Amino acid sequence: MKADEATGRGLDTEGGRTADMIGRPAQSLAELADIEAIKQLKHAYFRLLDSKQFDELGLLLCVDATTSYESGKYAHHGRAEVVSFLSDSLGNRAIVHEHLGHHPEIVLTSATTAVGNWYLHDRVIVAGVDFELGGTAVYRDEYEKVDGAWRIRHTGYERVYEEQRKLSTGELTAFRDRFNPEAKIPG
Amino acid sequence: MKADEATGRGLDTEGGRTADMIGRPAQSLAELADIEAIKQLKHAYFRLLDSKQFDELGLLLCVDATTSYESGKYAHHGRAEVVSFLSDSLGNRAIVHEHLGHHPEIVLTSATTAVGNWYLHDRVIVAGVDFELGGTAVYRDEYEKVDGAWRIRHTGYERVYEEQRKLSTGELTAFRDRFNPEAKIPG
Amino acid sequence: MKADEATGRGLDTEGGRTADMIGRPAQSLAELADIEAIKQLKHAYFRLLDSKQFDELGLLLCVDATTSYESGKYAHHGRAEVVSFLSDSLGNRAIVHEHLGHHPEIVLTSATTAVGNWYLHDRVIVAGVDFELGGTAVYRDEYEKVDGAWRIRHTGYERVYEEQRKLSTGELTAFRDRFNPEAKIPG
Numbered sequence: 001m002k003a004d005e006a007t008g009r010g011l012d013t014e015g016g017r018t019a020d021m022i023g024r025p026a027q028s029l030a031e032l033a034d035i036e037a038i039k040q041l042k043h044a045y046f047r048l049l050d051s052k053q054f055d056e057l058g059l060l061l062c063v064d065a066t067t068s069y070e071s072g073k074y075a076h077h078g079r080a081e082v083v084s085f086l087s088d089s090l091g092n093r094a095i096v097h098e099h100l101g102h103h104p105e106i107v108l109t110s111a112t113t114a115v116g117n118w119y120l121h122d123r124v125i126v127a128g129v130d131f132e133l134g135g136t137a138v139y140r141d142e143y144e145k146v147d148g149a150w151r152i153r154h155t156g157y158e159r160v161y162e163e164q165r166k167l168s169t170g171e172l173t174a175f176r177d178r179f180n181p182e183a184k185i186p187g
Numbered sequence: 188m189k190a191d192e193a194t195g196r197g198l199d200t201e202g203g204r205t206a207d208m209i210g211r212p213a214q215s216l217a218e219l220a221d222i223e224a225i226k227q228l229k230h231a232y233f234r235l236l237d238s239k240q241f242d243e244l245g246l247l248l249c250v251d252a253t254t255s256y257e258s259g260k261y262a263h264h265g266r267a268e269v270v271s272f273l274s275d276s277l278g279n280r281a282i283v284h285e286h287l288g289h290h291p292e293i294v295l296t297s298a299t300t301a302v303g304n305w306y307l308h309d310r311v312i313v314a315g316v317d318f319e320l321g322g323t324a325v326y327r328d329e330y331e332k333v334d335g336a337w338r339i340r341h342t343g344y345e346r347v348y349e350e351q352r353k354l355s356t357g358e359l360t361a362f363r364d365r366f367n368p369e370a371k372i373p374g
Numbered sequence: 375m376k377a378d379e380a381t382g383r384g385l386d387t388e389g390g391r392t393a394d395m396i397g398r399p400a401q402s403l404a405e406l407a408d409i410e411a412i413k414q415l416k417h418a419y420f421r422l423l424d425s426k427q428f429d430e431l432g433l434l435l436c437v438d439a440t441t442s443y444e445s446g447k448y449a450h451h452g453r454a455e456v457v458s459f460l461s462d463s464l465g466n467r468a469i470v471h472e473h474l475g476h477h478p479e480i481v482l483t484s485a486t487t488a489v490g491n492w493y494l495h496d497r498v499i500v501a502g503v504d505f506e507l508g509g510t511a512v513y514r515d516e517y518e519k520v521d522g523a524w525r526i527r528h529t530g531y532e533r534v535y536e537e538q539r540k541l542s543t544g545e546l547t548a549f550r551d552r553f554n555p556e557a558k559i560p561g
Binding site for chain 1: 397400479495535546549557558560
């Protein structure tokens, strides 16, 4: 069953499916095949990101793709701008990173458009400055089928929590949390 | 190929598929669509759990759903009891939590019933008391199709390992492990 | 759309799909059902691995299966050799381990053969000697359909990063990283 993009019926205010839509099986082979293709698209995005193949990653985005990373703190317009940002941020080989996308909830909104939620668990390590960052976030993506292949039209996420530590000792150096913005580093 | 719920044929003693059943492709669109719908159901369950939307989570359970969390240490009967337990345990906004479900093995047992295994990796952080808990567990779920939508009829898990640490320093304060119940905190 | 195993068209040099192949929906029920069956196969492999059911795990491999763990440092020929290696390495109940496979990209190369990429996140804990190891790697597998059920013909991975720590304190004791082989333990 497809969500109605125009009215938002079937999608809650956070972009997830409403409960009455969740758990309803797809009715056609095309719908199932589209969902699997979008999962593979996002899996390839993460593989190319963490292997620092930014130009190849760019080919998985619509030419006019937009982003809203970190609740819009980092926002971009167009494939070239996204690729530049990722390359500038993570291109340095002194940085090793892990971006894991879990729990895909892909909802087709037409024959050529879809939205999707993912649960991000990420970790970024910079051994040279004794630093690591980790945490979780919720992705809300939009996809478009272009010339028969699904591409990312928009991607963005909001943090759930983030911690920073010294890599060598595990000592916590920063912590923030969506549910409790007043949280302080204990100890 | 469907497992035979009555005889248990095709399911091993731990609730997983026996080897002769594993790797056999589904024969119908309906079966594949049901499997995907059940995955999205569980993904939504985790999304609503970690965003503390417990009432919405309740709608994904059968009205008479049962649980057996932590090998039955926490067991509940009925949606209302489950929602109360989760809300009481995790409703406090001073707690941030991460429940990741991996490796779904969904097996249809009839047109309206299914069982599923998942591999849980969880983490619970309470910054205010300098506490974190993490570990893994194996979920064994039962699902039922109600009015055309899959719902959780039973969910429960058994721990593989669990550790507790001080959030600020990473110091281990407790450890337990299914394979080695005698394990002590080293150091 | 199937990759051409003979020419390598559609597969890049790292074994992933080239961008023009990514995001294209499957055209048949059989293809989708095979992809799901292969995912369940690999999920069962990880379940049986981490529950130390090595003989059962062996049944998921082709009789003449090969491995190339840790970039070929550990390579095996035949199911019996693989099962012996895993049992020797991880059979000790003083060891608890977690092998999580993410981001499957399964590509059928014929009606009875397929290749697949997975993103491994693993952790091995030996409390008795105050040791833990963790990290990520990229799996490149080959699968074969034998008597109607998919089996693993080859499995192997290359590390992205690996760290070793004292379990009790979190202190880093070793670190290596594919992008920066000169990285030293900080501090």
